[in-house]
Amino acid sequence: MKTRYSFGGDEHIFVEVDEEMSLDAFFKSLSMSNSVRDSKIKGVTEICPANASFQVKFDPDQISPDDMLAELKKLEGAAENAEKKLTTRIVEIPVYYQDPWTHETLMRFRERHQDPNGTDLDYAARINGFDSAEEFIVAHHSNPWFVSMVGFVSGLPFLYQLVERERQLQVPKYLRPRTDTPKLTVGYGGCFSCIYSVRGAGGYQMFGITPMPIYDPQQKISYLKDFMVFFKPGDIVKWKPIGREEHDRIAAEVEAGTYAPKIVEVDFDLNAWNADVDGTNAKLMEALNAG
Amino acid sequence: MPVKVIKPGLLTTIQDLGRPGYFHLGIPIGGAMDRVSLRTANLLVGNDEGAAGLEAVFLGPELEFTEDATIAVTGADLPILIDDVEQPGWTALKIKAGQRLGFGYLKSGARAYIAISGGVDTPPMLGSRSTYAIGALGGVDGRAIAAGDSLPIGAGAGGTEGATVAPDLRRATGSPVELRVLPGLYWHRITETAQRGFFDDEWKVAPEADRMGYRFRGGKALEFVEREQPFGAGSDPSNIVDGCYPYGSIQVPGGTEPIVLHRDAVSGGGYFMIGTVISADMDLIGQLQPHMPVRFVEVDMETALKARADRAALMNRIRGALDR
Structure with missing residues (x-):
């Protein structure tokens, strides 16, 4: 699994946790998207979890795309080690x-x-x-x-x-x-x-x-x-x-x-x-x- | 003080600035496709910029007013008729009880926005009156307006009759239309030749163009970088493990016809995307007619943010010009 980040225009960041489907990828993606929600990053307007990826929509008038990207990357390590329990x-x-x-x-x-x-x-x-x-x-x-x-x-x-x-x-x-x-x-x-x-x-x-x-x-x-x-x-x-x-x-x-x-x-x-x-x-x- | 729908037009929907916050459940933001036009129409009639108005595509409705009101029509160049007398667009117009608002044949653009002082006052759902027909949300019982409907209108102060927006503040598409794109997402899935071709080719708006998305054809098919498809993605090289779709993202099923998702976007699916139309150019898409020539222009993030700031400045100039 290698996490890949990409801008979707000036209002979205797309985070692909893995190219292929697995429950491990799902849990990591869910955990990361939950951390984004819990950390209340300024400017986040929507958090959409998907099968092995997730997407964050943000307002670039409130936070620059590069800063938003840096905030998301900070959360990756913790998600890696999060408990895979629900x-x-x-x-x-x-x-x-x-x-x-x-x-x-x-x-x-x-x-x-x-x-x-x-x-x-x-x-x-x-x-x-x-x-x-x-x-x-x-x-x-x-x-x-x-x-x-x-x-x-x-x-x-x-x-x-x-x-x-x-x-x-x-x-x-x-x-x-x-x-x-x-x-x-x-x-x-x-x-x-x-x-x-x-x-x-x-x-x-x-x-x-x-x-x-x-x-x-x-x-x-x-x-x-x-x-x-x-x-x-x-x-x-x-x-x-x-x-x-x-x-x-x-x-x-x-x-x-x-x-x-x-x-x-x-x-x-x-x-x-x-x-x-x-x-x-x-x-x-x-x-x-x-x- | 309702407005009676005599003829609905082709597909006229109630729209405001949409319902953010539910895209993770497959419920899109919706709202006016051309946001600046809706905001401007509302300002002209003394409404909040986000009040609900009517979005008419290609063909205008015919409406009968039961009370005096101020109206304004912006967006597409659709001749405005009050009791069959032509009136100027982008201008606050008085309409009296018993008079009818109708429209002539479309001259340019695709979507006209009709604001009525007080705003359309149908019940909001999930915080918005915007019509999302697929999910039966907003509008009149979750659908476009129909003959015989009676549209409730809120109380409003009304704008200054004759107030108008100067032509240089009305954003219009060029020809060919240029849509600026930030490459990304699954851009790496196509070859360098295909990447160049996508921006070099001239595309045309396909007839399959609606609030969900605009399809384009006429350019060369995109060639994929070879790979073994990841587990769960599906067998076509354009398939991915179903993921989220950004608003404005460009998916190319089978590598042949790009689709740009718009305000009523599906929230995700299994097709790869090559990039995203920048936020500043989303409004322009709402004014494209089928068969119009379009070029996609590659830009970087800095240009996208500058374009966004330019568009915000334009909106501020409109507010200033209307003393709001």
């Missing part, structure tokens, strides 16, 4: 894989896809060495995921699977982005899963849909009353496969204001996880199932 929450997200809505959309944009004759899941299964879409789906939901970035649009989470690199699923993005994606599509690009918070353009492969809204600008949905965005970096997610009937039941509960997502507070220790991936994941699952 008190966070694990959330169960119901997913209706192979749903009719993403299917209709992916058929509409077939000419933009690597494999015009199959579905996104068929393609993802094949290039990751699975015999069927069903086997791939099991690999997608059997381990928990880590929210390593929130962004793109309106509270969209990027999720990184909590498995060793050899077991990571990797799928390229569409050859050309779609102009439409159903709201709440569970997508995939590179090594990241995502949930499209709103309907719109997108380039990630489409695997399914969740009936659980994650963004509500009106703040009417029961669990989004305090804030309109559900996810934050560091959240842990477990996908729960569901069928049409359960999808419709949850959607009706959301509408009625009675749906409560399953959420349990947990501690995550990256060193413990690195030492024993399956054991740590099993503990996370126990905590979720006991909740």
Whole structure:
């Protein structure tokens, strides 16, 4: 890992902790961006953490770009040695894989896809060495995921699977982005899963849909009353496969204001996880199932 | 004292100076694309510079006033009509209850800013009235204005009728338009030939140009420095592990068509960026029409900061000229 700093015009500094994705890079980036926030450097207007990088927006009328850069570099050493632990929450997200809505959309944009004759899941299964879409789906939901970035649009989470690199699923993005994606599509690009918070353009492969809204600008949905965005970096997610009937039941509960997502507070220790991936994941699952 | 929308124009949105502070959640700052024009329009009608006004792109709306007001229209050269009589731009105009404000065909620029004394008084969301349609925030129910809408207007003192901004204080684009760029971010990912080519080539604004970003085409495709793609980035040489995008940053998916992100930027994604348009030139982008020729001009940080100071000085001269 080598940290690289670059100016994004006269108002941003982009800090790339590592070129490649890893939880170590994520933790260092999160730790640095937290230190920037805590140190209350004059002139900082926005701090945006990402998967393996972060960005600071500042007002160059208050602090010169060179001084801002020097302030950020001072924080790097401490971030290196920071504890890689988080008190966070694990959330169960119901997913209706192979749903009719993403299917209709992916058929509409077939000419933009690597494999015009199959579905996104068929393609993802094949290039990751699975015999069927069903086997791939099991690999997608059997381990928990880590929210390593929130962004793109309106509270969209990027999720990184909590498995060793050899077991990571990797799928390229569409050859050309779609102009439409159903709201709440569970997508995939590179090594990241995502949930499209709103309907719109997108380039990630489409695997399914969740009936659980994650963004509500009106703040009417029961669990989004305090804030309109559900996810934050560091959240842990477990996908729960569901069928049409359960999808419709949850959607009706959301509408009625009675749906409560399953959420349990947990501690995550990256060193413990690195030492024993399956054991740590099993503990996370126990905590979720006991909740 | 509402203003009635008779015709909405092509895409007319309520905008102020935006909602900073939520970009880390994918909610962009938004607000007027051409900030100096909005600020000036507000000053002319006696509002705070950051009051909400209307941003009309290419085609103006038709509005009926239910009470007397002071209005001003700045930005693009879009002929201003009050009850079909042409009126000057960049000038405080009185409009009476029952009169209609309309517009002729666009002569130059892309976005006109309409300020109304008292400001548009729709409910702020996350501290701003700016319309962010993708996230259904601000504006009228999270969208652009539509025929039949009734826009609430706040109480305002109103400016001095006839007050005007001299032509030399109205910033306009040249031809070809020059946008100054500070190279950086993933600039090292393209070859030296591609780096030179990007600044030497003439580009044209593509039809895909909106509040999120402006796309350009016509220059040579960028050649990448070869590398093994980092884990998690994706297989295309223009892919990176999804990171944050600065406002004004220039991403080039597939190395072919640069996209400059603007006020409604997506906050991040998986495409590499070659640099960033300097803050002083962001307003100019809001006035570009499709097919206009554009050159990107390489500058260093010192030049970027000098340009920023020049723009602040211009705004101060406008304030001084309007005695504010």
